[in-house]
Amino acid sequence: MDSIYALMQDPAAWVALATLVVMEVVLGIDNLIFISILTNKLPQGQRERARRIGIGLALVMRLGLLATVAWIVRLTEPVITILGNELSWKDIILILGGLFLVWKATKEIHHHVDPDDHEDIMIGAATATFGGVIAQILVLDLVFSIDSIITAVGMTPHVPIMVVAVVAAVTVMLLAANPLANFIEKNPTIVMLALSFLLLIGTTLIAEGFGVHVPKGYIYAAMAFSALVEGLNMWARNARKASRAQGH
Known part of the structure; x- marks a missing residue:
């Protein structure tokens, strides 16, 4: 308690908190776009529930990773060398997550351009579709959560500040989820733009995984x-x- 009280009286800690909250919100936009596009494919009655579950999983995952922050820091140590590039577990996760994001965005773009080609695939049980959406959200939550926590660790050594910033950012995501998803649904051209953003983000994740800082x-x-x-x-x-x- 004394350490938390001391942090509350430290102006530098408040600056770090404000900066980190902004960073976490910006990083969370990527995740929120992905969640919005996926959940909009579900029946109307399941969408809000899926968004809440997806964002709730993001919060649980990030708080869980914060509890093991020492382990997270070690994810940046090289574990394998590929074509002369030393890759850490963080790099491997970013590369795999980026590849998944590029694959998913490309698949969604193809579906929007030629929906008839996917008509037979889209017919199926609502429960299976709901479970598949949650599973995909969970995969990207893991990638974005690790990136988010490593960013937080690099900005401040104080775990309480990280916790407050993560909770604040996820709260903003929760409040913005439905308005953003509804806006994307009502404006079809926005879907293509958002999918293009996801392609860009996925490519950036792959580049950063191979040590190219963008x-x-x-x-x-x-x-x-x-x-x-x-x-x-x-x-x-x-x-x-x-x-x-x-x-x-």
Whole structure:
């Protein structure tokens, strides 16, 4: 308790907390986009439940990883060499997660471009579909959680600050999940943009796994610019619809 009280009186700790919360929220956007796209494929009555379960699993996983923070730090030590690249368990997890994300995003893009090709696959029991969605969310939760915790460890040595930041970020994800998913569903072009983001994120994870550091600022600046362009396109489409409606 004394150490927590001392942290509360330390201005540097508050700055670290604010910075870490922002970082965790930004990192959580990737996870939230993936969860939104997956859960929107479920029947309407199951979507919100799946989102809550997916985000709840992310919170449990991150808090569990924080409890073993010493083990997490050791994940950055090399365990294997491939083509001259020394890879740690963190690198291997990032590469596998990136490959999964690229595969999943490519598959979803193909489905949206040619839905008839997947009509027979999409017919099935709702329970199996629900379980499959949760399983895929769990896989990506693991990848994003490890990346999130290692980022937190690099920014502050204080576990209480990490815990508060993780809980705050996941709370924001929980509040934003339904509005974001509904927005994506009502705007089909946003789905393709979001899937393109996932492709970009997956490629970045693979690159970082092989030791090629890609500044996150570049990634999110590109995503923000693309979102701005799409926002202008949506505004123009709505303006044209309103003009046609007035003309009639």
